Amino acid sequence: xxxxxxQAINRVLRRGGLEVHRLRRDQSFEFRSSAEAxxxxxxxxxxxxxxxxxxxxxxxxxxxxxxxxxVERLGQCVDxxxxxxxxxxxxxxxLQILEAMAHDGVDDPDLVMTALLHDLGKVLLLTDEDPxxxxxxxxxxxxxxxxxxxxxxxxxWNHDEVGYERFKDHVSDRVAWLIRYHSMDRAACxxxxxxxxxxxxxxxxxFARYDYETKSPFGLPKxxxxxxxxxxxETFPDPIPF
Numbered sequence: 001x002x003x004x005x006x007q008a009i010n011r012v013l014r015r016g017g018l019e020v021h022r023l024r025r026d027q028s029f030e031f032r033s034s035a036e037a038x039x040x041x042x043x044x045x046x047x048x049x050x051x052x053x054x055x056x057x058x059x060x061x062x063x064x065x066x067x068x069x070x071v072e073r074l075g076q077c078v079d080x081x082x083x084x085x086x087x088x089x090x091x092x093x094x095l096q097i098l099e100a101m102a103h104d105g106v107d108d109p110d111l112v113m114t115a116l117l118h119d120l121g122k123v124l125l126l127t128d129e130d131p132x133x134x135x136x137x138x139x140x141x142x143x144x145x146x147x148x149x150x151x152x153x154x155x156x157w158n159h160d161e162v163g164y165e166r167f168k169d170h171v172s173d174r175v176a177w178l179i180r181y182h183s184m185d186r187a188a189c190x191x192x193x194x195x196x197x198x199x200x201x202x203x204x205x206x207f208a209r210y211d212y213e214t215k216s217p218f219g220l221p222k223x224x225x226x227x228x229x230x231x232x233x234e235t236f237p238d239p240i241p242f
Contacts, residue, residue, distance in 0.1 A: 031086060038081040041132030042156060047141050050157045053133055057162060060241040061127065067236035068229055070120050075225075077125045081135045084215035090119050095221035096214040098228070111207055113235065114178045116228055117167055118211070121159030123242075134159045139185045140192060149194035150181060158183060166242050170235075174200055178207060 074091035085093055097115045101107070124134050138156040164180035171179075177200040181189070186201070186208070193201060 028086075031080075032083055035081040035083050038132045039136055041130065042081075042136035042158070043139075045133075045141070045156045047154050049133075050141065050154055053157045054161070057124075057165070060166075061124065062242050064239035065242045066233075066239050067117075067120075068232045070123055070242060071116060071225060071228070071232055073123050073126065074119065077119075077122050079122065079125070079135050080131050082215070084212070086217040088215075088217045090122050091225055092221065093215060094119065095223045095225060096216065096219055097210045099221045099223045100210050100214045102223075106206070106210070108203075108206075110172060110174050110178070110203065112231075113171065113175050114182070114207055115210070116232065117163060117171070117175070118179050118182050118207075119159060119163070120242075121162030121164075121166075124159065124162060133157060134162075136183070137185050138181075138183050139188045144192050146191045147194055148192055150184075150189060150192055150197050153189075153192055155181075155184060155189075160184075166240060170240060174203060178204055182207065182211060 071091070071094075074094060075089050077090040078087055079085060079090065094115055098112065101111065101115065122134060125131060136156070136158055138158060138160065141154045141156060144153050160180050160183045164176055167179055168176040177197075181197075181200075182204060186204070190201075
């Protein structure tokens with residue numbers, strides 16, 4: 001019965017050019033092994049590597065791009081080190097966040113905008129850049145005094161910094177900060193925060209709950225990304241360098 005049902009589903013899907021395939025037992029192991037290798041490379045970043053990456057991506061990669069087009073491109077992006085999403089696209093991830101926030105009545109405009117923009121730096125996954133330089137949790141590199149402020153520290157480099165550099169002149173200071181530091185190891189960075197960091201970190205505490213706890217390869221959102229097109233195009237009426 002199960003086999004016949006699967007065959008019937010596939011017949012329908014093939015009409016649209018799609019097909020369901022049985023997951024091999026070793027695929028989960030392969031994904032996790034690859035993710036661990038990516039994480040090890042990310043953790044091995046040095047201050048010199050961070051500076052090289054900042055210089056490399058100081059100029060736009062895609063030229064002047066409409067932000068809405070970037071949001072749509074998230075549908076093509078998969079974080080190869082995210083074992084919680086396990087192959088679900090970054091666009092699905094964004095919609096999972098937005099749907100959960102809406103369910104809980106969280107409608108802070110800064111948090112909604114952060115949800116839409118926070119992972120747009122991952123569109124560089126569509127280039128030949130090593131994923132280890134675009135994903136992963138960021139920790140400080142080197143020793144710093146308490147309260148020095150995160151902007152005065154060198155953290156490991158990933159999509160956070162890409163997004164921050166591209167959006168910092170187009171969004172509020174809070175949204176820019178949340179984009180820049182949403183992947184940081186909050187425990188490792190807490191003592192380094194200054195008053196500005198701590199104020200913004202209260203919003204990160206809320207956002208991080210939705211960013212991490214909603215991830216699932218099975219939780220297909222009912223929301224559609226097109227529901228946010230008007231908001232994005234009103235906020236970014238003109239293309240920006242990306």
